[in-house]
Amino acid sequence: MRIREFKWNGKAGRMLPAISALLVLLVTTLFAGNFGEVLAQTPGGAGGVYENMDPLLEDIANQYAMGTLSAKAAAAQAPVNNEESVGVIFLTELGAADEVRDYLLENGASPGPAFEGHLGADVPVSLLADVSQQEGVTWMHASIPPRAAESASDDLGEVAHGVDVWHAGGLKGEGVKIAVLSLGFEGIQEMLGTGLPETVITRCYIGYGLYSDDIADCETESDSGTIRAARIYDIAPEATYYIVTVGDWVDLNDAVKWLVDEEVDVIYESLIWIYTGPGDGTSPYALSDLNSVDDAIEGGITWVMPAGNDAQSTWFGAFHDQDGDGYHEFSGEDECNRVTLEPGRPYMGLIRWEDKWVGPFDPLEFRDLSVQMVHEESGVTIRRSYRSFLARTAPLEYFYFRPRLEGNYCLRVQLNVGTAPDWVQVSSFFGGDLEHPSLFGSIASPAESNNPGLISVGTTTPGNTDEIWEHSSRGPGPEPWPEGRIKPEIVGANSDVDHRTVTMTGTGWAAAGIAGVAALVKQRFPEFDPEDVANYLKDNAEDRGEPGPDNTWGYGFAMLPSGDVATPEDDQCFVRIDGNMDRTGTWDEGCVSSHATRHGLEDNRYARFYTFTVDAYTDVTIDLSSNDQDIYLYLMEGNRKNGEILEENDDDFTGEGYNSRIAVSSLAPGDYTIEATTYYVEKKGEFRIVVDMETSAVQPEPPVEPTPMGPFSAFSRGTDHVCALLQSDSTIACWSAGGIDEISPPSGEYSAISSGDGGSCALRNDGAAVCWGSLEVDPESDETAMGPFMSVSRGSDHACALDSEGVITCWGSDEEGQMSPPDGTYSAIDSGDGGSCALRDDDALVCWGSLELSP
Template sequence: MNRRFSVAILLIAIACIGLVAVGVSPAAADDGPSINESELVETIEVDHELPDAEPSTATVEADTFDADSNDESEQLVVELTAVTDERTTRLEEYGDVRDTHGDRVELEVDDDVAEPIAAIEWVVGVRPTSIATPGTESEGVETIKADEVHADGVTGDGVTVGVLDPTGFDVENDEIADNVVDARSFTEGTVHNGGDNDHGTATAEIVTDVAPDADLYLARMETEVGYANAVEWLVESDVDVIVMSAGFYAQPNDGSGFIASVADEAVEDDDVVWVNAAGNSRDEHYLGSFDDRGTKLHYFDGESNVNPLNNGFSVSAGQRIQATLTWDDWEYTNDHYNLLLLVYDGSNWAVVEESSTSHLSGTPTEQISLPAPVTGTYAVAVADVGAGGDHEIQLFASGGRPVYTTPASSVTSPAVGHSTMSVAAVNYYDSSLASYSSRGPTLDGRDGIDVAAPTSVSTTAYGSRGYAGTSAAAPHVGGLAALVRGADPSLDADETADRIRDGSNPNSVDFSRVDEPATDPRHDVGEGMIDASSTVESQGAAFEITDVISVGSIFEGDSFTVQVAVTNTGAKSDTQEIVASVDHATDSTYITLEPGETDQVTFTFADGLESGEHDLVVETDDDSTTIELTVGSEYPVDKPVYDAVAGVSGFDDTSVTGADLTQLRGALLDGNNVIDGVTVTGADYTRLRGYLLG
């Protein structure tokens, strides 16, 4: 997620507006600071001292916040008992049906129609849609030692990587054009998005920097329905890896929500490695138990019942402000909180926007997103409107860092999924953890972060501006996943992720630039900075003894041979010495194998063994096997005769059958006592004849 350009990205990626916009004028100056009365919140006195440096104040006209003055259309998700053509036609009476997925219909509306839609008998719930927030060769290639892996011929050849992004892609960008197999848009507009696609293009660039021969499938999406349909297309396209440098706020932090479940299913059901940016919300996140001190507004720190944005200083007119509130009642909530956006006019706090839609959707979420209508000091507040005030509330707010923040548990969805890989950001130039990088743990107790990867790197899409955020970190891990799967196609998604985690370095990250580093470093960086060389080296050549082809009968004092099959099950060609030893005798030979190649190795022992049981050990650099040998004390017939008939199947254990039996009968019963030039006489003849007649 590109922190440096978050405003531009949010303008593209966030378009949901609260359903209730309240037009209010500020109270008279002598009334003191207070929230003006709205439809659902009584007049409540605000407790908060502004910064000592006098903030800019807003001149607020009576109709400044009139809902009719907001020209932005609204996107709703309508959840139905089942989607049918007849029902989507009915919904078109209220707005434009943009997309469907499962039991969800995405609807774009211009008017306040949520209430009448919610009243339809086959409608389960109505709410603003969740919107994905996005966060030359990258310097990260050298940082993670991917260049060393390329030198060994591991480049991601034969691997397909899907990239999901809300801003789209420039498929003609020279860095990715030769890798792109297909690209589609699952939202309004084209993949190219009118050229405003730096974020997606840069993400795809980094994937190909790390895995230069990987194929790309690119999917533009914005909303949760478009996201689900894009994932479905990528899975049907048989991609091996999915990289998503974006996240959704209005989702459970424990990985149980719709967004995370879509990603988890891709991993668990379709063997896709899912790599996701953890988020840039470390300093934009608040988590706490609702506490209103008997009023109706939550106290964020025990002293203030509003949470000013931008540390209490001015937010410029036109800057995008986004706030998302959730609380821990995800089954189907009848407990409701409202989310308010306030502006200070010099003497009073006026309500700019109020979100109060959870009673329509049954989901514990409220969202506000709009450009600041005037330059001024803004704050968010949370009001209890029937929830009982006994919930854990979670708030993500952007528009400048909020005054009251909670770094912990700030990872967004689908990075919080149970099967996804969540990626933190580390500055490539000094190995310092990025101050904005979201932090675990998840609310169900998992680390929340799997690994860390480089950020603040170079791409052609962003040019001299650089590409920062966990958005830039995630594709480094996605490219590494392509290298690992290309080097060893036998690995499944979970094994690939494990290889990456196991190859990472937890001691290579500097935490000194981060306020309040986690007590457990895994909550900040998981297993540490990824290391392509260590990860792929660990899956280099692997010579395994896959079969014992033949040993034959062994008798005391005689030379003997052992033949085995050796297969290179690893990712690199190699030459190894294969050694066989028994008692004090050893034989060895060198063989060269390409990945997947098998060869037969024969060992010869000129000095015999004593009769009895012996263990012969065959070893490669990577494997060993023990062959149990039984050495006989004497031959069943004289040695020359035994040698002559040794190739006859079953002779040693007197179980000669078929053509072999016919051969011996013909040789011995018709008076011809010569087998392979050896004349069988005396006791040997009698023994063989007795066996064959018996």
């Protein structure tokens, strides 16, 4: 469907009053006297400008001040409203929140507690303008509530995650603390002692960080939290449960701090929030769901949540405008993405696009898009979107309203200013399915987090664990998602666990099951941190769909391996080694290999396991031999059957019969397990295993944790790490909020340092260039890096260096021409995201890559 626009020029301008009157009559007829509904959320009118207020609140304040709408009608335009008040999140100067709260109380508002740098309140529409001028208020934006990831279905099958075997082995969550975060827990008191523990620990937030410990105050909104908690309890019935209601970012931020103090192990969150970042799994705003996830995981909590039920309600892809009218075409020439709405039910349309979220405003690079809601039958634009967050330039907009008429509406996207972005994401956030969904690129927030301690969960079709559910959110599309990033991480069953009849399904239901599974893993391996728990589930998942991880099934369908149920002390398949060993053993059906299926081999290979601990760096040799069977040998990390494989060996050295050997020099202190197994299925027989351990002659020096005391001669800041050159010995020290590779520079002496996205580069004292992290450059294996160079600059996916003759050499990605500098001689170089710039010897500026600039 193509939406026609009215364009005024020439003689048509004299018809404006008459046509405007007709439009008013049409709109008034369509919307039964609610003409204010059309005016609302249509920015651009007269009125005050409040630089520290988001455009939605500003428009509400202006509509009220000009008499366009009553206070109650104006308040109704906000996502959170109560009579003549609207929900507002305040960001304040440090130390100013208490004074702002006092002012709100004195002037008829209902604030929550004051926190350091922020607070929330229900604010009368009449007070919005005045409170924005109060000292200490840096920003005000409308409070936007989350939604529950839920869907209805009566077709529920049986769960299949290997839980029954772990239960039989005594693993039911004992000693594990689980927190359930939801909008409400209606009916929960009736479930205590039957479908839930007799007692639970509660914190019921009732507004902007204000909370009650009375469980009755948690019985609000819906029973979705109750049903999900019962689902988790079926899987982890011996765990300790925390029941928490949250309704805004202030609640979430405070709840996470409390749960970290309580040493909770697993958080299950069923809530979906609007996006607060550029799509790379991070947010530049301290008060956001993504940063609350990071705080929880840093505090030792595994975060489990639904990937979202948004595959049919999201469009993600490149901006297309073949006819040049400024409107995006979703499919072919269709500029309308149709959605059917119910009268009175809240609806929110959301748009996010590729652009920067923070930094100074540049009018030459500014790009502005909007998403609009059009009544299909009349062609009248009902809503246009607003910007939000702590910057009017952040590339995210939304609109919110309650339709008066049932029927078909059109979401359309307009490019208002600037060039077309590389990608656009349109979400029917509160509402129905789209006519043109993209399926992929539909991961919700904060499930899109890049934190390895978060587990986002997709789901299967109810009753069929081999088929992905049509609404299950699919993972990353094109940029900005880094190559190789997988979402969701795991897929769970879309079904109930026993006789209980429920009508709730979807990824929220599946994620509740995986939260219970994560609790069992934590009980079995109490030493696991959140990333370990996530990796364990990914490593043991059953592959589905195309071979290997993908953005539909993630790493596969979650399964708990039966081989890990028993602890080594209780399992007859384990033998504890204390020092050297020479012994014989037998293979039979009582003990089965835990690694065969992970390496493409068939099941039912008989095995025996040997565990040992070394307290110092140790040289270890393991010999396995058999005259009966072909054999295979593993050395794994940890005292368990399914640990990470460090070394493995088939029969590759000479001797009588079949023989395998693993020899490791300087094995680091820790716990380890040897698996001695057969190569072929169900082969019994005898074997001999010899283990020789000798403390290494040279014990590596323990790593020295760098301190920021210095003194340093130079430093460079990357995206989430920083590196500096020590004056004392010209070595490099690094600190990181991200991956370990970023802070692991090669040893040696250096003269210059440059950090970027995912790593750094440096010049050795001999002038050679060295890079580490996501881009590795080693002069020992790459002659082009020998130099000698005078300077080096690290970009996001490439690096360039300048030699003494003014010639530039580059390494890394050449997708946008980053490695192809123009010919010439240069005096300075600087690399960034997608390309580099340099000064020629005549002082002219030259750029190449995603931005080309030629004098």
